[in-house]
Amino acid sequence: LRTLVDSGDIRDAAVELNASNFESFLKESPLKFAVVEFFASWCPACRNYKPQYEKVARLFNGPDAVHPGIVLLARVDCAMKVNTDLCSRFSVSRYPMLFWGPPRKFSDGRWDPKKNKDEIQEVDEWRTPDLLLNYINKRIGSSFSLSDDKYENENTLPMNASDPEEISRAIYDIEESTAQAFQIIFQNKMIKSNTRSELIKFLQLLVAHHPSKRCRKGSAEMLVNFDDLWPSNHLSVSSQDTIVEEVDASRYYHICGKEIPRGYWIFCRGSKEDTRGYSCGLWVLFHSLSVRIEDGESNLTFTAICDFIQNFFTCDECRQHFHEMSSGVSVPFNKTRDLAMWLWHAHNKVNQRLMVKEKELGTGDPRFPKIMWPPKQLCPSCYLSSSRDSNGLEKIKWDENEVFKFLVRHYGKTISSSKEATLSSNEDDASSTYGISSSSNAIVVPVGAALAIAIASCAFGALACFWRTQQKNRKYLHKLHSLKNI
Numbered sequence: 001l002r003t004l005v006d007s008g009d010i011r012d013a014a015v016e017l018n019a020s021n022f023e024s025f026l027k028e029s030p031l032k033f034a035v036v037e038f039f040a041s042w043c044p045a046c047r048n049y050k051p052q053y054e055k056v057a058r059l060f061n062g063p064d065a066v067h068p069g070i071v072l073l074a075r076v077d078c079a080m081k082v083n084t085d086l087c088s089r090f091s092v093s094r095y096p097m098l099f100w101g102p103p104r105k106f107s108d109g110r111w112d113p114k115k116n117k118d119e120i121q122e123v124d125e126w127r128t129p130d131l132l133l134n135y136i137n138k139r140i141g142s143s144f145s146l147s148d149d150k151y152e153n154e155n156t157l158p159m160n161a162s163d164p165e166e167i168s169r170a171i172y173d174i175e176e177s178t179a180q181a182f183q184i185i186f187q188n189k190m191i192k193s194n195t196r197s198e199l200i201k202f203l204q205l206l207v208a209h210h211p212s213k214r215c216r217k218g219s220a221e222m223l224v225n226f227d228d229l230w231p232s233n234h235l236s237v238s239s240q241d242t243i244v245e246e247v248d249a250s251r252y253y254h255i256c257g258k259e260i261p262r263g264y265w266i267f268c269r270g271s272k273e274d275t276r277g278y279s280c281g282l283w284v285l286f287h288s289l290s291v292r293i294e295d296g297e298s299n300l301t302f303t304a305i306c307d308f309i310q311n312f313f314t315c316d317e318c319r320q321h322f323h324e325m326s327s328g329v330s331v332p333f334n335k336t337r338d339l340a341m342w343l344w345h346a347h348n349k350v351n352q353r354l355m356v357k358e359k360e361l362g363t364g365d366p367r368f369p370k371i372m373w374p375p376k377q378l379c380p381s382c383y384l385s386s387s388r389d390s391n392g393l394e395k396i397k398w399d400e401n402e403v404f405k406f407l408v409r410h411y412g413k414t415i416s417s418s419k420e421a422t423l424s425s426n427e428d429d430a431s432s433t434y435g436i437s438s439s440s441n442a443i444v445v446p447v448g449a450a451l452a453i454a455i456a457s458c459a460f461g462a463l464a465c466f467w468r469t470q471q472k473n474r475k476y477l478h479k480l481h482s483l484k485n486i
């Protein structure tokens with residue numbers, strides 16, 4: 001995608017699209033809304049309009065956006081020959097012409113002036129930044145203003161954590177937090193002799209059950225190369241030495257693809273700069289893993305998550321509290337439900353503790369106060385009864401069967417399926433190279449014997465380990481063939 005630099009050092013905030021990237025870019029966009037300006041570079045009125053359009057674009061697009069993750073502003077130059085068909089699909093008859101609609105509808109869409117019921121609409125009021133922003137505000141029921149300052153926007157955030165639709169956008173934050181987790185691991189050189197196997201276990205879990213296809217693919221690549229990158233035989237058992245310096249880990253920073261981390265949050269976006277974000281994304285990742293695993297994988301998953309938190313989550317207080325909670329588990333988990341419910345309960349314990357603390361210290365996010373979760377609006381059937389004790393604390397009697405059903409619905413299919421379908425086709429090629437099935441979330445095992453291991457143990461660990469060896473053998477054979485051919 002072309003990032004334009006128009007005058008001096010000022011980058012355009014509106015994204016310039018053309019016929020070759022229009023469809024894929026808009027299809028993959030995590031945003032709910034888009035404005036597309038069709039213009040012609042030779043048109044003087046368009047040149048004059050550009051700074052006005054940019055004023056609104058800077059509010060929503062780019063790293064300094066005041067309200068990122070909501071509306072995409074893009075433009076297409078109809079004076080470019082390659083864009084002729086694209087512009088005629090939208091019946092562009094004068095310049096500039098602006099359209100409004102969901103990004104995905106643009107990608108395969110067209111606009112017909114005779115059909116005004118389309119999801120794509122011509123923007124009728126756009127001539128000044130105020131008019132365009134008013135139009136956007138009317139469409140999404142917001143009250144954004146051109147004078148909004150970064151992160152001082154509690155009252156304008158249109159998102160609501162109790163909106164059941166919001167969770168479908170959490171896939172982007174799960175990807176973001178996964179990528180950030182590995183950035184932190186590499187930057188802080190956290191792969192050591194005593195943490196190496198914990199990371200491998202966690203990667204195996206991600207390969208098999210991460211809700212994002214591109215993160216499964218990235219984890220698989222890292223797992224296949226793990227022994228080469230961080231060989232265990234370079235370390236003595238007692239050694240605490242960091243071994244990450246020996247390899248160019250930066251090549252493997254992009255566990256969920258090159259464009260991630262994107263640098264902003266959507267579902268986990270706080271109303272202040274220092275709230276929510278990474279830790280919220282991690283919780284959502286853990287919950288979505290917990291409902292994706294098979295019964296027989298529950299204990300391994302529990303250990304993999306606990307070890308990951310212990311070794312790689314760099315919030316001391318968090319890992320200490322989490323360790324206290326996980327040490328209280330005396331009986332191994334046998335069922336998906338056991339783990340999902342334990343994690344839900346543990347998260348609520350953290351919420352309860354933070355409810356008091358954040359109130360005392362004023363450190364919480366005013367738009368997202370801690371609550372016993374899920375709230376009634378999200379899952380009425382989860383509540384048998386609720387009352388307040390003498391200190392005003394809410395006491396809830398949960399219907400745990402309903403809670404589990406809700407967790408499966410909330411963190412299961414809603415999170416991945418529709419968004420994954422939009423990934424680009426070259427990722428499909430790569431994932432088949434690595435034997436990852438997108439439909440089942442599982443690893444495709446090349447040999448029947450491996451299947452037997454998988455069925456017998458029903459554990460992603462054994463399966464992923466076997467598969468890793470297979471990949472290494474394949475790599476070795478491939479190298480051998482290339483050498484023979486020289």
Ligand SMILES: Cc1cc2nc3c(=O)[nH]c(=O)nc-3n(C[C@H](O)[C@H](O)[C@H](O)COP(=O)(O)OP(=O)(O)OC[C@H]3O[C@@H](n4cnc5c(N)ncnc54)[C@H](O)[C@@H]3O)c2cc1C
Pocket residue numbers: 161268275276277279280281282283284287309317318319321322343344345346347348350351354365368369370373374
């Ligand atoms: C493992 C772990 C331990 C932590 N321990 C601490 C700690 O000890 N002290 C501290 O100050 N901070 C701790 N944090 C950070 C803290 O829990 C929050 O992540 C942070 O305050 C941001 O809160 P949030 O409002 O974004 O919601 P989060 O608590 O991060 O939750 C993210 C989302 O998960 C959903 N959710 C909320 N509760 C549940 C639940 N019970 N089950 C399932 N889904 C739920 C909601 O949709 C919510 O928006 C911890 C984080 C993690 C990942």
